[in-house]
Structures are given as C-alpha cells and as structure tokens.
Amino acid sequence: MAYTFRGNPMSEALRRDGNRAVAFDRVADPTGFHRHLAKFNQGRVAVGTPDMDWEEQIATDWRARLDEGGFLEALRQEVAQGAAAAPAADFVAWFERLRDVGAGQNDPLFDWLAAHASMAQMRWFLCQEAAGEAGFDDLVAYTQVKLPARAKLELARNYWDEMGRGKQRGMHGPMLSALIADLGGAPDIDSTLWEPLALANTMLGLALNRRYVYQSIGALGVVELTAPGRVAKVAAGLQRLGFSARQRAYFDLHAAIDLRHSREWNAEVIQPLVAADPRCARHIAEGALMRLACGARCFARYRAELWNVAPTTG
C-alpha cells in the first residue's frame, strides 16, 4: 500500500513547500517534532525484549521513520549547493578547510564559555549538549557495517578508543556522564531545546539508515575535525570554575585525541572511499555540511538563551 504522507508533519511541510529546504525554519512546531523523533530514537536503540505489541510498534515506527526521512531529505537540500561544490579530486583538502570556513566554526560562544560562563550556565550548556547525545561509539558501530576493509579497520580503531581500549574508566561516554552527574545535571529530552535534539536526530538518522552511510561518514569525520578547538575551550571554562583534572578528562582528552582521529579518519576512510568511487564525495560532503549546519543552529540558540535569559549566577 502506498503511503500518502497524510498526518506526517514533516512530509506535509515538504509537500506544501514544493520540496524546498524546510529542514529547520518551516516546520510549524520544531520542538514537538524533534522531541517526538528523539523519543522514538531513544526507544529505537534501547536494549529491548520481545513484546506482544510488536506489530503495532512497527506501524508506529514506520510513521516516525518517514518523518525522519522527510527531515533528513530537507536538510540535504539545505546543504546541496555547498556539497555540489566539493571537488572529488583533492576532496580531503576541501573537507579539512571546513575546520576554518564551515558553518558555526569559531563561534563566539566558546570563548565566552572559557572566560565568562557561570557554573549554572556551564551546567545548562552541558545538559543541552548531553540530552540528545546518540553516543559517538554507537554511531561509529552502526556506520561501519559492510564498509570496505580499510575504512572498517579505521572505524574499529576509533571505536576501540571510544571504548577506552578495553578499560571501563577510559570509556568516553561514561566520562561525560560522570561530569554531568557531578554538575548535578539531569539531561532530559523534554527540557532540551529542539536544536540539539535536531543535531542528535540527524546523527542517528544518518548512522541507522544505510542509504545515508556516506553522509554518516562525513558527519562523524567533521565532528573529529572540528571538536578539538571547541572542547579545549570548554575544558578551559571547567578549569576556571574549579573542576578537577579527572572531571575535565572528557574535554581534555578530546582536545588532543580528536586531532589524531581526524587525521586518520581523513586518510583511512574518506580518501580511499573517494578514490575508489568519486561519486561518494558529494554524499560525504553533504553529511559534513548537515552536521555543521545543525551545530551552528545550536550555538546561535545557546548564545540567545545564555546571554539574554538564562540565569547568570551559579
């Protein structure tokens, strides 16, 4: 049976606007849309057990996946022009330039976090960042399925670093959770702005749908490329606020290790994939630009909230 898109908010918005870019601004209720999708994603990746209602669940999931597809397609359209300009020859050089010229790079939010944010403001920022967090480790794991050996091996090395090279205390995800717990924060989808939820929904949607595997590779690669500059400033802010080296570990670690992750991702994943099939360059570029666009929206919204309405004392 053909699906009609009736009652599907994102797909209806797409149809109304003649398939022009509607990824962010033209959805009537972006908060409702992204919270709904974030909750679907939370259940989608959770450890589960067989359920009597599995048939109904599949019908519900199907609608959410269509919403997800509508959003991701709109976001692709938003960045399509920029991605089309990416050259297949010397693609890695184009990709690496995103560190300087990509959307949201050098956002003033991070200098302010380093030098001025109060404890309450830092806690709020980290909770917003953490609430929709899909987990870089799981995104890498979902993305690596069926990749060619050289790329798959690099994703495996990256995953192993995420896993603390087999030591629980070195696992990246729990390090961040421990800091949030020390701050007394409780990340929660219903108190999270739609911009960080849209970012997390994008990352998981790209990693879980095999048609977007190259976009996922681009999105993960641009995180490695752009994270070090930002996390070093967050680490400086945490140090200024009196957090210990152990508490700052997640940010200090990524300020250093992601420089290597980025170099290796570009050399072992992106370069060989584009060399083997230059047509994938556009898709990798799209994923990177989609992730950067989501990040830039987050930074702008955080600034608006933190500099105008959020509490200023910790």
Ligand SMILES: [Fe+2]
């Ligand atoms: Fe990490």
Ligand SMILES: [Fe+2]
């Ligand atoms: Fe990394």
